[in-house]
Amino acid sequence: MQSPEKQQKAIDLSHHLSDVALARQTSPLKGLARFFGRPGMISLAGGMPSPDYFPFANISGDALVPESFAITANQSESSLSWLWKLFGGSGRKEKTSTITIPKYADRPEDINLATALQYGMATGLPALSKFINEFVGKTYKPAFSDWTTLIQTGNTDGWSRVILTLSNPGETYIVEDWTYPSAMAVTQPYGITPVGVPMDGQGLRSDELRKLLGEWDEAARGAKRPHVLYTVPVGQNPTGLTTSVSRKKEIYDICVEYDVIIVEDDPYYFLQLAPYSAKFDRASSRVDPTESDKWLSGLSPSYLKFDYQGRVIRLDTFSKTIAPGSRLGFFTCNPRFAERFERAGETSTQAPCGFGQSLIGQLLTTWQFDGYVRWLHGLAAQYEARRDFLIDALAEEFNLKQSLGTTGAWAGLTVLSASAKPRGLAAMSEKFAFGQQPYFSLVPPTAGMFLWLKIHFENVRGFKEGDEASLEIKLWTKLAEAGVLVGPGYYFGTEESARDSAAEGHFRMSFSLATDQELKKAVEILGEVVRDFFQNPE
Amino acid sequence: MQSPEKQQKAIDLSHHLSDVALARQTSPLKGLARFFGRPGMISLAGGMPSPDYFPFANISGDALVPESFAITANQSESSLSWLWKLFGGSGRKEKTSTITIPKYADRPEDINLATALQYGMATGLPALSKFINEFVGKTYKPAFSDWTTLIQTGNTDGWSRVILTLSNPGETYIVEDWTYPSAMAVTQPYGITPVGVPMDGQGLRSDELRKLLGEWDEAARGAKRPHVLYTVPVGQNPTGLTTSVSRKKEIYDICVEYDVIIVEDDPYYFLQLAPYSAKFDRASSRVDPTESDKWLSGLSPSYLKFDYQGRVIRLDTFSKTIAPGSRLGFFTCNPRFAERFERAGETSTQAPCGFGQSLIGQLLTTWQFDGYVRWLHGLAAQYEARRDFLIDALAEEFNLKQSLGTTGAWAGLTVLSASAKPRGLAAMSEKFAFGQQPYFSLVPPTAGMFLWLKIHFENVRGFKEGDEASLEIKLWTKLAEAGVLVGPGYYFGTEESARDSAAEGHFRMSFSLATDQELKKAVEILGEVVRDFFQNPE
Structure with missing residues (x-):
């Protein structure tokens, strides 16, 4: 799959292992392993119940077809649900096919409950692991040859195992200035602390990363130089920003120079979206006319693609592509870390749930690689439509002014600033719109499921510096009382994030769950609450 | 459910929390929680995908009926599989009924995929949690009123969360001399060390426990007095021993006196078996004629029943009663620990897998309490038959002599000693049997899935003291080479276990998985290998 010159081996990165990871023993039974699983062997060794006692003769599911969501306008007929969506129909009739997992399979390699529901290795169901391994090879094309994949119980479990394997208490790790709160909550009780690096329009700032590492003062910081970078490079949570290809290369090289392990938590990878265009400017069909295999190869590459040393640990999850309740994901990394x-898995979750593994394994091996890619492509088109709908709704409720970001995190990006829409007589006056100060601004995301609003509290009547934090929670509460929940900015902040937010507050709005009707209603409520609040903040 | 005088409240045991557990923060969003889940609220807050994108329109399973395994001899007709078993039929035709979980339910309290496959609270699916809570109340009858239950991802995850919540690195905890190796593997990398206490026929020895705690020398031990007891009280792994009711009370009182938290890991609770009788002495029907509700109330009580202070953390798992691949279990404990x-769950596994939760939840709520108890009763009857079959097979292969244990772990218990069966002319001589030294001995277990063999290596030709360990692995290897795997004793040992095993080795034999035919074959191989080995150990 890779050209010979790219077949590089992982270097030995064992010196990154934490004391706990080093102390973790391999089972004392490993020395006897040559006998395990030999054909004809009678095992009285394990505490395994007979599969006869598993109370399911089989499980099955009516699975949606991979083409369930349209990617081209004239393809709608292949997917009833797409049509239903267009007409806002709730009486859904989806196209499905039934997959079944029997307790006992005719061929041993077929997925079966006798295996899936038995105690299993922490490596997971072989058929599923095989699919995952091939998927990674074809999709991310790691630059070193001896990468491996390993199943885990969702990316929170994955990250938890990673950071406790790589870091000792008292150490620090690098994150984007604003980041996923649960990632920080995992490390916090162990006294392992995030240090923020700012982002700009290209993603995590490589100049700031180099500065942080190069100028790290161990004595002043009370901790040695960080050797782990936790990053959400695509559709970053909460900012929605995506790290560019050239920036990824720069960051990778810096991490080689300073011997930093890159943990790429990438749940939104397949939700890469075409740039937003205003409604009047948009092609009549907002779906993607390219073939799914071309779409896949056009996605921004993973850090794995540049990783000739094996210093990237990639975390993939089925939470956004199948369902969050799957509690299933996988590592891609060098075999030493794996x-x-x-x-670590053996002494906590053991294998992921066999019901989930077998249903998802059967789904994916039935769909096959091309089917799953088609499913992902359809999903991306759905999220694109959702993003467009939400921003369109904001454009109807507010006066949305487009400009080019010149400073800070949004330098070089298209920024939309929302101010009051002229109403009544004012609508006649061109001056009105120009005179208005914006309530908030945002960058239309090109990936993921979030809009990140900067709230311009400096424009609130009677604003005094230092009010931002209390204004953020006040406005959040007023919105909630009016019936709309958003993510309050402070929830996503690191110690360092304040430098980015002079006089600003933030809200994260998700466009992943609400219906069009709800999104429309939510934006109207946002309009009412914001207009009132900027006049009467008390 | 409890008499008023038993309605005691949990005392505050917060001083047992580890530094990590104390440092673990509640989500900063908790303060805003009053708004969550309000009817009519539009949520743009979470990163939740629309359930429309979950690729299953429904999942279902053909579930065995609760009566699948006989409990009375004349009930066989209600269970085809029982009949099939009797005739050794592999062409199975089980009685099943189909359970289905739709994506969207008509009634919100019904189990549905839109909820089960969404991000969920670490508390799990409400319908399943409710079932579990009621099950615990009816079955274990905790002695304090404000106990609570919490779902987890199997008992290894459960124990892992418990020990890291209760112990700091460098601390010790108490276990049975021989214990579940994975429990020790969980704590080992954190430098949290098990200290063994011997067992006797009544279970963990209370006199030795008191001695250990009362005479604990912090300076000599290099660790403060243990404040956690990890115990497998029923069908203990690996010894198969069960702690008696009076012993549980004694142990509980000592734990009150020395302020020790009791962690009751009880996977074999519902596999409590009637005492073994030799085949010729056994009633013609080996199944249990009692009603299932009477059977349940006749089981040895949980530590919870004596726990008026809330110092018991009980771990239940569906691994032995539904399937190990369920990766689902639950804590019962005081609300502060819960x-x-x-x-801890929020920052690792989050909720258990939604596929598993919904299938098991639907199964249990369909079966209802009485149906599940009937299922468990049938399972116990199956394990009883399996245990009997294995010991019967040993009695055919070896000369099995019954005696009353007088010293050590087996004092007061019925012990079976296996020596060579007289063959040919020797069979005529009564003297032969008396003159033979035993190869191994065992106590027929009254719970669980394991036979624990003491191998009498002192009777091996040319035995010298100190040879036990190497003989154990030699014999294990010869057995494996001949086609039978058992659990080698050393795998289950603590530092303290050696005191119990002068000149002895141990094997753990499981009767849970192999077919009757395989068990028979395994015992024949064991006979050949053992007879040869005791003559020619090299």
């Missing part, structure tokens, strides 16, 4: 993650 | 376990 072995430690497997050991 | 809250910390919930926080």
Whole structure:
């Protein structure tokens, strides 16, 4: 799959292992392993119940077809649900096919409950692991040859195993200035602390990363130089920003220079979206006319693609592509780290749930690679439509002014600033719109499921510096009382994030769940509450 | 459910929390929680995908009926599979009924995929949690009123959360001399060390426990007095021993006196078996004629029943009663500990897998309490038959002599000693049997899935003291080479276990998985290998 010159081996990165990871023993039974699973062997060794006692003769599911969501306008007929969506129909009739997992399979390699519901290795169901491994090879094309994949119980479990394998208490790790709160909540009780690096329009700032690492003062900081970078490079949570290809290369090289392990938590990878265009400017069909295989190869590459040393640990999850309740994901990394993650899994979750593994395994092996890619492509088109709908709704409720970001995180990006829409007589006056100060601004995301609003509290009547934090929670509460919940900015902040937010507050709005009707209603409520609040903040 | 005088409240045991557990923060969003889930609220707050994108329109399973395994001899007709078993039929035709979980339910309280496959609270699916809570109340009858239950991802995850919540690195905890190796593997990398206490026929020895705690020398031990007891009280792994009711009371009182938290890991609770009788002495029907509700109330009580202070953390799992691949279990404990376990779950596994939760939840709510108890009763009857079959097979292969244990772990218990069966002319001589030294001995277990063999290596030709360990692995290897795997004793040992095993080795044999035919074959191989080995150990 890779050209010979790219077939590089992982270097030995064992010196990154934490004391706990180093102390974790391999099972004392490993020395006897040559006997396990031999054909004809009678095993009285394990505490395994007979599969006869598993109370399911089979499980099955009516699975949606991979083409369930349209990617081209004239393809709608292949997917009833797409039509239903267009007409806002709730009486849905989806196209499905039934997959079934029997307790006992005719061929041993077929997925079966006798295996899936038995105690299993922390490496997971072989058929599913095989699919995942091939999927990674074809999709991310890692630059070193001896990468491996390992199943885990969702990316929170994955990240938890990673950071406790790589870091000792008292250490620090690098994150984007604003980041996923649960990632920080995982490390916090162990005294392992995030240090923020700002982002700009290209993603995590490589100049700031180099500065942080190069100028790290161990004595002043009370901690040695960070050796782990946790990053959400695509559709970043909460900012919605995506790290560019050239920026990824720069960051990778800096991490080589300073010997930093890159943990790429990438749940939104397949939700890469075409740039937003205003409604009047948009092609009549907002769906993507390219073939799914071309769409896949056109996605922004993973850090794995540049990783000739094996210093990237990639975390993939089925939470956004199948369902969050799957509690299933996988590591891609060098085998030395993978072995430690497997050991950590054995003493916590063991294997992921066999019901989930077998249903998802059967779904994916039935769909096959091309079917799954088609499914992902359809999903991306759905999220694109959702993003467009939400921003369109904002454009109807507010006066949305487009400009080019010149400073800070949004330098070089298209910024939309929302101010009051002229009403009544004012609508006649061109001056009105120009005179208005914006309530908030945003960058239309090109990936993921979030709009990140900067709230311009400096434009609130009677604003005094230092009011931002209390204004953010006040406005959040007024919105909630009016019936709309958004993510309050402070929830996503690191210690360092304040430098980005002079006089600003933030809200994260998700366009992943609400119906069009709800999104429309939510934006109207946002309009009412914001207009009132900027006049009467008390 | 409890008499008023038993309605005691949990005492505050917060001083047992580890530094990590104390440092674990509640989500900063908790302050805003009053708005969550309000009817009519439009949520743009979470990163939740629309359930429309979950690729299953429904999932279902053909579930065995609760009566699938006989409990009375004349009930066989209600269960085809029982008949099939009797005739050794592999062409199985089980009685099943189909359960289905739709994506969207008509009634919101019904189990549905839109909820089960969404991000969920670490507390799990409400219908399943409710079932579990009621099950615990009816079955274990905790002695304090404000106990609570919390779902987890199997008992390894459960124990892992418990020990890291209760112990700091460098601390010790108490276990049975021989214990579940994975429990020790969980704590080992954190430098949290098990200290063994011997067992006797009544279970963990209370006199030795008191001695250990009373005479604990912090300076000599290099660790403060243990404040956690990890115990497998029923069908203990690996010894198969069960702690008696009076012993549980004694142990509980000592734990009150020395302020020790009791962690009751009880996967074999519902596999409590009637005492073994030799085949010729056994009633013609080996199944249990009692009603299932009477059977349930006749089981040895949980530590919860004596726990008036809330110092018991009980771990239940569906691994032995539904299937190991369920990766689903639950804590029963005081609410203060449960809250910390919930926080620990949020930053690792989050909720258990939604596919598993919904299938098991639907199964249990369909079966209802009485149906599940009937299922458990049938399972116990199956394990009883399996245990009997294995010991019967040993009695055919070896000369099995019954005696009353007088010293050590087996004092007061019925012990079976296996020596060579007289063959040919020797069979005529009564003297032969008396003159033979035993190869191994065992106590027929009254719970669980394991036979624990003491191998009498002192009777091996040319035995010298100190040879036990190497002989154990030699014999294990010869058995494996001949086609039978058992659990080698050393795998289950603590530092303290050696005191129990002068000149002995141990094997753990499981009767849970192999077919009757395989068990028979395995015992024949064991006979050949053992007879040869005791003559020619090299």
